[in-house]
Amino acid sequence: xxxxxxxxxxxxxxxxxxxxxxxxxxxxxxxxxxxxxxxxxxxxxxxxxxxxxxxxxxxxxxxxxxxxxxxxxxxxxxxxxxxxxxxxxxxxxxxxxxxxxxxxxxxxxxxxxxxxxxxxxxxxxxxxxxxxxxxxxxxxxxxxxxxxxxxxxxxxxxxxxxxxxxxxxxxxxxxxxxxxxxxxxxxxxxxxxxxxxxxxxxxxxxxxxxxxxxxxxxxxxxxxxxxxxxxxxxxxxxxxxxxxxxxxxxxxxxxxxxxxxxxxxxxxxxxxxxxxxxxxxxxxxxxxxxxxxxxxxxxxxxxxxxxxxxxxxxxxxxxxxxxxxxxxxxxxxxxxxxxxxxxxxxxxxxxxxxxxxxxxxxxxxxxxxxxxxxxxxxxxxxxxxxxxxxxxxxxxxxxxxxxxxxxxxxxxxxxxxxxxxxxxxxxxxxxxxxxxxxxxxxxxxxxxxxxxxxxxxxxxxxxxxxxxxxxxx
Numbered sequence: 001x002x003x004x005x006x007x008x009x010x011x012x013x014x015x016x017x018x019x020x021x022x023x024x025x026x027x028x029x030x031x032x033x034x035x036x037x038x039x040x041x042x043x044x045x046x047x048x049x050x051x052x053x054x055x056x057x058x059x060x061x062x063x064x065x066x067x068x069x070x071x072x073x074x075x076x077x078x079x080x081x082x083x084x085x086x087x088x089x090x091x092x093x094x095x096x097x098x099x100x101x102x103x104x105x106x107x108x109x110x111x112x113x114x115x116x117x118x119x120x121x122x123x124x125x126x127x128x129x130x131x132x133x134x135x136x137x138x139x140x141x142x143x144x145x146x147x148x149x150x151x152x153x154x155x156x157x158x159x160x161x162x163x164x165x166x167x168x169x170x171x172x173x174x175x176x177x178x179x180x181x182x183x184x185x186x187x188x189x190x191x192x193x194x195x196x197x198x199x200x201x202x203x204x205x206x207x208x209x210x211x212x213x214x215x216x217x218x219x220x221x222x223x224x225x226x227x228x229x230x231x232x233x234x235x236x237x238x239x240x241x242x243x244x245x246x247x248x249x250x251x252x253x254x255x256x257x258x259x260x261x262x263x264x265x266x267x268x269x270x271x272x273x274x275x276x277x278x279x280x281x282x283x284x285x286x287x288x289x290x291x292x293x294x295x296x297x298x299x300x301x302x303x304x305x306x307x308x309x310x311x312x313x314x315x316x317x318x319x320x321x322x323x324x325x326x327x328x329x330x331x332x333x334x335x336x337x338x339x340x341x342x343x344x345x346x347x348x349x350x351x352x353x354x355x356x357x358x359x360x361x362x363x364x365x366x367x368x369x370x371x372x373x374x375x376x377x378x379x380x381x382x383x384x385x386x387x388x389x390x391x392x393x394x395x396x397x398x399x400x401x402x403x404x405x406x407x408x409x410x411x412x413x414x415x416x417x418x419x420x421x422x423x424x425x426x427x428x429x430x431x432x433x434x435x436x437x438x439x440x441x442x443x444x445x446x447x448x449x450x451x452x453x454x455x456x457x458x459x460x461x462x463x464x465x466x467x468x469x470x471x472x473x
């Protein structure tokens with residue numbers, strides 16, 4: 001495939017291969033952008049931002065709505081593309097493609113709802129004869145940098161709101177999974193988006209990402225990825241608006257009044273979806289003593305039922321990790337925990353990019369598999385004496401993106417919601433759940449700013465205050 005740069009589909013002499021994580025076979029190749037390509041994208045985006053700023057909101061709505069319909073029509077192709085380049089099962093790929101179309105649809109709807117407010121200036125001691133109101137205006141040029149694990153829906157969560165708000169966008173997809181983003185851009189242009197309003201640049205982060213983030217023509221950066229890369233971007237961004245969706249090691253507490261079958265099902269679904277490569281994956285299970293052994297027994301049976309293998313096989317329920325090196329890293333953390341005294345209840349082996357769904361018990365909170373972000377198919381279970389200790393363990397982390405509890409007690413549920421430092425709180429389900437219309441974002445070192453089209457538009461617009469003076473009373 002080619003990349004769209006400054007309104008033109010562009011190739012380069014040097015290209016990057018896109019491979020299937022399961023067997024390493026080459027799926028396609030994409031251009032490897034050069035500094036000159038980045039400059040062309042920036043020049044084009046400045047002009048694209050002018051065009052989008054002057055485009056009526058209704059026209060932006062129509063373009064995005066048309067793009068959403070095309071995405072729904074091509075859901076099977078988009079879903080298969082996701083599965084082939086990322087390693088998700090076919091069911092997961094189709095589901096993401098459907099969600100991505102819905103995210104663009106939501107963005108289209110929100111394009112018609114960007115509003116200001118009338119200010120009660122006569123309530124100020126010096127406000128007599130004044131009339132005030134606010135306007136929301138586009139930021140201008142938005143840079144969207146996205147990770148590999150949701151190669152279509154996460155770009156949509158940045159591109160959709162940015163265009164709905166009247167901005168131009170430069171999209172930098174993950175080098176492992178650029179094909180989904182390129183197909184998204186093809187659809188947007190087909191739907192009538194002015195080509196200069198969006199560029200999609202494929203290439204290395206050091207060549208593309210760093211240059212974009214430091215350029216003064218960029219007013220807004222929206223990044224989803226690791227905490228370390230997010231910190232690097234913040235340090236070099238300068239005086240720009242920045243949204244950061246970073247990492248986590250999400251806790252899930254199971255109390256003694258929980259439905260253990262329901263809890264085990266939720267842990268299996270939210271701990272091993274996309275081979276655990278989700279920032280809100282259920283990584284740390286904290287169970288109280290009364291039900292600890294019973295939960296482990298039920299959970300081991302459920303995890304053993306997960307079938308891992310070729311993601312394009314319809315019977316597979318968990319595919320490979322994105323890279324063989326990531327599977328090796330996860331396995332190193334698992335073996336390190338076992339050497340430190342954790343019990344291996346299931347799994348624990350890897351071959352190539354395939355890592356077995358793995359369950360560990362008696363995990364110390366100080367073990368790396370518990371206190372860092374694993375981003376892989378293993379769940380660590382830790383014992384806690386009561387809810388206060390469980391909440392303390394849940395909060396004993398630098399992250400705060402999503403957290404969950406299983407309990408039938410309203411008091412315990414509300415105590416958890418109030419006291420756990422996390423941007424997303426779930427009661428009686430795992431931490432891996434998101435409706436694309438809801439505000440989504442983390443606390444602490446999990447980032448700042450909110451996504452969800454309505455909320456992302458607020459992040460991608462700037463507020464003007466207008467005051468009319470000299471009015472008669």
